[in-house]
Amino acid sequence: MEGLLVLVALAVLAVPVLLIVALVSLSGVKVRVADLERQLDAMRRASAVREAASAPPREMPLVAPVPPPMPAAAPPPVVREAPIPTPKPKPGELPEAWRAEQPAPEAPRTPPPRARVAPARPDAITMGLRMVQRWFMTGNVPVKIGILVLFAGVASLLKYASDQGWMRMPIELRLAGIAAASLAALVFAWRKREHNRVFALSLQGGAIGILLLTVFAAFKLYGLLDAGPEFALSVLLVAGAGALAVLQDAKALAVFALLAGFLAPIWLSTGSGNHVALFSYYAVLNLAVAGVAWWKSWRLLNVLGFAFTFGIGALWGVSAYQPEKFATTEPFLLLFFAIYLAIPLLHARRQPEGRRGFVEGCLMFGTPLVAFSMQAGLLEGDRLPLAFNALGLAAIYALLAAWLRRREGYGALTPVYALLAVGFATLAVPLALSARATASVFALEGAGLVWLGLRQQRRWPQLGGMLLQFLAAYAFGVGAAVPVDDAIANPVFMSALLIALAGFAIAWSYRNRSDHDVFATAFYLWGLVWWLGNAVNEVERFVMPTSRADVLLAVIVVTGWLAAEVQRRRPATALAWTTLGALVAAAPIAWVQTQVHGHPFAGHGGWSWLVYAVLGVRSLVCLRASAHAIAARAQFVWLLVWPLAISLLLEWLSHRFALAGGWRVLGLALPWCALAAMSLFRWSWLSAPLGERFDSSRTALQATCFAVLAFGWLLALFSAHGGAPLPWIPLLNPLELAQLAVLVLLARWLVTDDAPDALRRLRPITLSLAGFALVTACVLRTVNHWGGVAWTEALLHTSLAQTSLSVTWSVLGVIGWVLGSRRGQRGLWLAGAVLMGVVLAKLLLVDRGNLGNGLGIASFIAYGLLCTVVGYIAPVPPRHPSNADHAETEPA
Numbered sequence: 001m002e003g004l005l006v007l008v009a010l011a012v013l014a015v016p017v018l019l020i021v022a023l024v025s026l027s028g029v030k031v032r033v034a035d036l037e038r039q040l041d042a043m044r045r046a047s048a049v050r051e052a053a054s055a056p057p058r059e060m061p062l063v064a065p066v067p068p069p070m071p072a073a074a075p076p077p078v079v080r081e082a083p084i085p086t087p088k089p090k091p092g093e094l095p096e097a098w099r100a101e102q103p104a105p106e107a108p109r110t111p112p113p114r115a116r117v118a119p120a121r122p123d124a125i126t127m128g129l130r131m132v133q134r135w136f137m138t139g140n141v142p143v144k145i146g147i148l149v150l151f152a153g154v155a156s157l158l159k160y161a162s163d164q165g166w167m168r169m170p171i172e173l174r175l176a177g178i179a180a181a182s183l184a185a186l187v188f189a190w191r192k193r194e195h196n197r198v199f200a201l202s203l204q205g206g207a208i209g210i211l212l213l214t215v216f217a218a219f220k221l222y223g224l225l226d227a228g229p230e231f232a233l234s235v236l237l238v239a240g241a242g243a244l245a246v247l248q249d250a251k252a253l254a255v256f257a258l259l260a261g262f263l264a265p266i267w268l269s270t271g272s273g274n275h276v277a278l279f280s281y282y283a284v285l286n287l288a289v290a291g292v293a294w295w296k297s298w299r300l301l302n303v304l305g306f307a308f309t310f311g312i313g314a315l316w317g318v319s320a321y322q323p324e325k326f327a328t329t330e331p332f333l334l335l336f337f338a339i340y341l342a343i344p345l346l347h348a349r350r351q352p353e354g355r356r357g358f359v360e361g362c363l364m365f366g367t368p369l370v371a372f373s374m375q376a377g378l379l380e381g382d383r384l385p386l387a388f389n390a391l392g393l394a395a396i397y398a399l400l401a402a403w404l405r406r407r408e409g410y411g412a413l414t415p416v417y418a419l420l421a422v423g424f425a426t427l428a429v430p431l432a433l434s435a436r437a438t439a440s441v442f443a444l445e446g447a448g449l450v451w452l453g454l455r456q457q458r459r460w461p462q463l464g465g466m467l468l469q470f471l472a473a474y475a476f477g478v479g480a481a482v483p484v485d486d487a488i489a490n491p492v493f494m495s496a497l498l499i500a501l502a503g504f505a506i507a508w509s510y511r512n513r514s515d516h517d518v519f520a521t522a523f524y525l526w527g528l529v530w531w532l533g534n535a536v537n538e539v540e541r542f543v544m545p546t547s548r549a550d551v552l553l554a555v556i557v558v559t560g561w562l563a564a565e566v567q568r569r570r571p572a573t574a575l576a577w578t579t580l581g582a583l584v585a586a587a588p589i590a591w592v593q594t595q596v597h598g599h600p601f602a603g604h605g606g607w608s609w610l611v612y613a614v615l616g617v618r619s620l621v622c623l624r625a626s627a628h629a630i631a632a633r634a635q636f637v638w639l640l641v642w643p644l645a646i647s648l649l650l651e652w653l654s655h656r657f658a659l660a661g662g663w664r665v666l667g668l669a670l671p672w673c674a675l676a677a678m679s680l681f682r683w684s685w686l687s688a689p690l691g692e693r694f695d696s697s698r699t700a701l702q703a704t705c706f707a708v709l710a711f712g713w714l715l716a717l718f719s720a721h722g723g724a725p726l727p728w729i730p731l732l733n734p735l736e737l738a739q740l741a742v743l744v745l746l747a748r749w750l751v752t753d754d755a756p757d758a759l760r761r762l763r764p765i766t767l768s769l770a771g772f773a774l775v776t777a778c779v780l781r782t783v784n785h786w787g788g789v790a791w792t793e794a795l796l797h798t799s800l801a802q803t804s805l806s807v808t809w810s811v812l813g814v815i816g817w818v819l820g821s822r823r824g825q826r827g828l829w830l831a832g833a834v835l836m837g838v839v840l841a842k843l844l845l846v847d848r849g850n851l852g853n854g855l856g857i858a859s860f861i862a863y864g865l866l867c868t869v870v871g872y873i874a875p876v877p878p879r880h881p882s883n884a885d886h887a888e889t890e891p892a
Contacts, residue, residue, distance in 0.1 A: 171222050175214050182210040193248060201250045208241040209259075220277070234281060238288040246295045258285065258301060262308040275316060275325065279332040282309055286339045293346040302343050306363055309336055310370045317377055326378055333378070337371040341396075348413060364416055368393055368424070390428035397421035419460055422449065426468065439495045442472035443502035450506045454513065465506065469526065472499050487542035496534035503527025511572060524574050531559065549592045550604040554611045556582045556589075561615040564622035576630040579619050583637045586612055590645045599652035600645045609645065620689050632697045635690050640704065643671035661721025662734035669712055669738040676705040676745050680752070699754050706749060709742045717773060720781045720791040728785040730778050739774055743767070768831065772812070779808050809835055 189203035212234065219230035245251065262285060289305040292298060313336070321329065344364045372393065379385050401417035426445055446468030453461030476495050487493075504527040510520035535555045543551050560582025567575035593600040601609055616638050623631035650667030653659075678685055679702045686701070687694040716739055723733040731740065749755050750763040759766070783801045784791045795801050816832020 172224060175218050175222075175224070179211060179214050182207045182214070186211075190244075197248075197250075201248065204244055204250075205241070205255075208237055208244075211237050216281070220274075234284050238284055241288070246292060249296070251296070251298045251301065255301060255304065258289065258304055258308075262305075262312070275320065276328055278316070279313070279329075282312070283332060283335055285309075286336060290339050290343055290346065293343045294349075302340075303362055306340050306343075306366065309340075310374070313374065314370075317374060321377070323380065329378060333371060333374055337367060340367040344413075364413075365420070368397070368420055372424075387428045390424045394421045394423075394425035394428065397424065415458060415460065419464065422461075422464065439472040439476035440498040442468045442475060443499040446472065447502040447505040447509075451509045454509050454516075469499070469502065469506070469523075472502070487538055493534060493538055496530055496537070500527045500530035500534060503530060511570070520572075521574050524572075528559075528578065532556070535559075546596055547604050549589050549596055550608040553586060553589045553593075553605075553608040556585045557608075557612050557615050561619050561622075564619035567628065568622040568625045571626045571628060573628070573630070576623060576626070576628045576634075579623060580630050580634045580637065583616060583619070583634055583641065586641045587644055590641070590648060594648045594652070598656075599649045601649055612641075617689060624690050624693065631690055632694055635694055636697050636701060639675065639686060639701065643675050643705075646671040660724035660734075661719065662723040662738075665712075665716055665719070665721060666734040666738045669709065669742065672705055672709050672712075673738075673741050673745060676702065676709065676749070679705065680745065680748055699756070702749060702754055703756070706746055709745075713739055713742050713770075717777045720784045722785065728781075730782050736774070736778060736781075743770055743774065746770070772835075775808060775812065776805065779804050809838065 185203055186207040189200040189207065192200040192203075215225070215230055215233045215237065218224040219226075225233070262282070286305055286309055289301060293302060313333075317329075340363050372389065375389055376386055379389075397417045398421035401414050401421060404417065405414045422445075426442065446465040449461045449465030449468065451465075453459065453463075453465065476499060503523045507520045507522075507524035507527060510516040510523065532555075536552065539548050539551050539555070560579040563575040563578035563582070566572075567579065590600040593602070593605050597603045597605070599605075620631065620635050620638065623634055647668045647670075650670065651664055654664040654667050675686075679698065683695075683698060687698075716735060719735065721735050722728050723735070726733070730736070747763075747767055750760055750766070780795060780801060781791075783789050783798070783804055784795060787798075787800050789795045789798055789800065813832040813835035816828055816835060818832075820829025820832060
């Protein structure tokens with residue numbers, strides 16, 4: 001078994017050795033490739049320079065003396081051939097004028113410099129491999145590898161030889177011989193420190209490591225030393241290694257010694273589980289690390305000590321810790337925490353003032369987090385003691401922050417310790433309090449942190465405050481399922497209310513800064529969601545189902561009013577949108593109220609709509625004072641909600657008193673007709689409270705009203721509701737009176753300038769088609785009510801309905817003919833003619849099958865007589881006014 005362990009250890013040690021060899025080889029290849037690239041680049045540049053130097057300079061073409069002009073002749077064909085290089089003429093052979101015009105030879109061109117491309121930042125694995133590569137490739141590589149292998153070999157040989165009993169001499173002599181050899185190597189290396197520094201430092205580290213192994217073996221394996229001498233010797237060796245490293249400024253020696261010290265107990269462990277001796281030994285090593293940190297800024301040494309100490313401690317805690325060992329384990333945890341709490345300060349002390357804020361971030365954050373996690377494991381999750389531990393850590397870091405704040409050069413460390421103090425104080429809250437109380441404290445604390453961060457212009461407090469808001473929401477979700485008995489005065493409501501108020505407070509802090517509008521809006525919405533969600537939760541728990549919609553309407557209106565009041569004093573778009581949303585929400589709530597208790601004003605609905613009326617007007621006044629653009633939209637919505645609610649009330653009244661369907665249609669249309677009429681004739685009643693600022697919305701309001709009325713008007717065409725208890729009279733029943741009122745208002749609107757231009761241009765055809773459809777529907781309803789024909793699709797196939805339509809349409813066509821002829825309106829006359837043509841087509845295609853009965857015959861006779869009479873009294877009007885006399889003599 002021991003042999004197998006030795007082989008495993010050697011294999012583990014061989015992995016880094018092989019990795020180093022591979023890295024060395026790879027580095028050599030990279031160096032050779034880089035050299036070749038540089039040589040190739042130099043050759044290219046030299047070639048470019050030579051070519052530029054050997055190229056002939058640009059010269060002006062030699063121009064012969066101009067001969068006297070000759071008669072123009074056809075130019076010979078141009079034959080393009082490859083240019084033949086001509087010898088460079090000598091300056092002496094050129095005329096004087098040509099020499100002056102000859103340009104100077106150009107300087108050889110140099111290739112433009114290549115643009116430097118910023119290399120991509122390597123990842124963490126690549127950086128780690130490069131660190132290992134640099135460490136093993138600088139200095140004497142064989143010595144470093146040899147010391148590592150020798151160290152593992154000596155350690156394994158000591159254990160194996162002891163187990164096998166190969167060494168017959170007393171163990172005291174054997175250990176003394178090893179120690180003497182190590183001391184001799186140490187002295188030899190010290191003497192060679194000036195001549196061969198790398199070799200000497202590597203040998204010193206290996207010698208000290210072997211001495212540490214020897215001392216620990218004499219104490220733990222063979223019992224030759226008591227705890228006191230072993231402790232003293234270990235302290236002496238570790239301190240000596242640290243002193244040698246400091247004196248020679250050798251970080252590698254310190255790392256060798258530290259690794260040897262931390263690995264010795266692991267290699268020579270017998271499994272006895274004596275954690276006091278183990279942690280005492282590690283305490284000595286960590287004190288040595290702290291001592292080195294006093295003199296040198298070796299961050300690697302500090303991080304290695306931290307990683308080995310807490311890593312081995314965590315492994316031991318998981319595998320061997322028992323509650324009865326708390327008293328002997330807790331002091332070591334506190335000691336290790338104190339050491340690595342002080343090391344960042346010692347490290348910062350050795351740094352220039354400008355870099356003291358960039359040191360030991362790993363230890364500053366890792367030490368409290370790891371130590372507190374281990375403390376939680378030792379206490380087995382007991383919340384109250386952990387809360388006191390968190391408060392203690394918060395107090396320590398708060399004192400450090402206050403102390404460093406008064407010292408020059410440590411200003412960058414102060415916010416880090418302050419942040420840790422706030423963090424552990426925050427952590428103490430959920431450990432000591434319930435989830436709901438934790439949510440409240442987190443929310444308020446987060447708002448305070450954001451305010452403080454904005455005031456100090458620091459980002460980390462702001463991020464911490466934002467994170468606390470989400471933690472507060474999580475804590476609230478954990479504790480919200482607890483049943484409560486009282487409305488409003490219960491922990492759930494109060495916790496959610498505090499979270500909402502904290503969100504509003506953060507939004508208020510951010511809104512004072514123009515570059516943080518996004519955060520202000522986001523946290524305002526966060527607070528608004530919690531505010532409304534809290535209200536809905538209370539209503540669901542403590543309000544009767546029949547009154548929930550009424551209470552919700554009041555709550556939403558109050559929310560919109562509060563937002564409008566704040567908007568009046570400190571304008572913000574989100575506040576104006578909140579008021580608008582509250583006014584819009586009344587529409588779906590009115591529908592819900594109708595489903596619950598018949599109409600919106602039943603039960604407590606009357607009080608809620610009274611609140612809507614009063615606070616709605618007040619909200620509009622606030623928006624008018626703030627001069628926000630959404631004010632017009634808010635008043636627009638507020639005006640449209642009322643006809644909707646009143647229509648639902650009138651519909652309920654028609655059912656309540658068993659009125660016919662015509663009264664129901666009239667009740668639905670009446671409020672919208674009233675709103676449309678006021679927009680046409682009494683606009684000042686509707687424009688208040690915004691006044692002239694609301695005039696721009698007049699067209700949109702009227703268009704919306706008439707769109708609603710037009711949709712209802714079209715639906716009413718396909719119904720034949722009566723007017724009981726009144727008898728049904730054509731055009732004087734509630735259904736058709738409502739449709740006539742809509743047509744009259746529409747005609748009045750289309751002649752004003754407020755109507756859109758496209759609708760005004762289509763006014764004649766729109767009103768004509770609408771009137772024709774209404775008359776047709778009136779005829780069919782008359783057939784239904786007076787003729788006793790059911791209002792179904794079969795009604796259109798009866799001879800009574802077809803004859804009535806033929807006669808009525810013919811009369812309409814005749815009226816169009818007559819009026820068009822008398823007034824000289826050719827378009828109206830042609831419209832009547834088109835209608836008469838439609839009636840003729842209907843007679844030939846539809847009514848032809850009814851010639852066997854009196855109604856069909858009557859429709860044909862009536863049509864013929866009307867056409868004859870009209871042809872006599874209403875001839876076609878002229879195309880142009882100048883041809884009026886001639887038109888009177890034309891036959892119709």
